Amino acid sequence: MSGIRAKQKEKTRRLLIEAAMNQLSAEHGYASLSLREVAREAGIAPTSFYRHFQNMEELGLSLVDEGGLALRQLLRQSRLQIARGGSIIRSSVTTFMAFVANQTPLFRLLLQEKSGNSRAFRLAVQREVDHFTAELVDYLVAEQQYSRELAELQADAIVRIVFSAGADAIDADNPERERLTEHTIAQVRMVARGADATRQLGKTIK
Amino acid sequence: MSGIRAKQKEKTRRLLIEAAMNQLSAEHGYASLSLREVAREAGIAPTSFYRHFQNMEELGLSLVDEGGLALRQLLRQSRLQIARGGSIIRSSVTTFMAFVANQTPLFRLLLQEKSGNSRAFRLAVQREVDHFTAELVDYLVAEQQYSRELAELQADAIVRIVFSAGADAIDADNPERERLTEHTIAQVRMVARGADATRQLGKTIK
DNA sequence: ACATTGAGCGTACACGTGTTAGCTAAAATA
């Protein structure tokens, strides 16, 4: 059980995933991804594909996992920056935009499949986004003493804005992306102010 | 020049567009839309397709136009409801959600291609969304006396939130969609409050 | 040492695709 066999299998599995990611970057999206081309780029015979995935859909779900994982790791990294001082909002948005810039095809896949045609895909992506939102909610409740309900409203709004801006950032060049980032930061701050105002409103009534 | 010929051509052109829309609703997205299947559903020979469109892409752009137009008309209708009393926010969001529910495949196409792979498509969709945002900005400036800058920030945030919620509404059943609608209305109001707070902030400083 | 497993390969098949070329017949034009 030295695993030299399993190692090799995992290796070509990665080759397949990376091949698929490369092809995504090019021109066509996941929907027009071909088993044969992926296999060709991975350097294996078309039929060998089935040793690793049952479908192209299964490959796709792996890609979504991959993307979600990468994004979460990045955001965890961003939270470390917050710990040692600096604006939470600025740091998070900046990190997010950097992810979009560096992992464009992966992020595009997430966006595409978020409103794509396969329900399985949509659920998978939504799971990733929900995970992200939940962490933000926890932060708002723990650090800013928001009620769970208001925190959820706020976090959801923020995530929607940031992801949507991220989508626009895909096409943007560097200066434009910077402008977009500042724009987004201002919007998130606006939402925060709105949430605060809403909270005060509730208190006054009571 | 009675136009009986042009009439017929326009008619089968519409048949093609509607066929394409039907196929979108089914299961596969625009990317996996086939000329032959579309032609078959429209009841013409595959080769006759070229009498109406040069590419599938050209058909796709027509679909985007179609969707954008439908959405804008609906929102114009919604603004009439506002004129004869009632909350602007509630009325707009409700109308929007109704559109998503009734024209699901069309709205899905818009979302898909917004973050799709063809730049031409993305630009076309973005144009529609921008149009929508611009009208909201005008409203905020004219009716609520916001500065152009703040109005743009606010309108953009609102549009992002609403479109994103619309995407989620696609999968939702009726009660869930209603919940989502209320949720979105609350978020938009929160943003409005935030914008107002931001405006007050600016006045105080000056 | 021997038997079993399994990743990867080559061949082959049936099928759907986009697109070209040339025809027909009805509408438009002169």
Next chain:
DNA sequence: TATTTTAGCTAACACGTGTACGCTCAATGT
């Protein structure tokens, strides 16, 4: 009325696709 235009057709093409089948041969298990 005679001529031109053109929407739609059929036939045919070359090609890429997903997948079934059976083989090899090195890594594993006994």
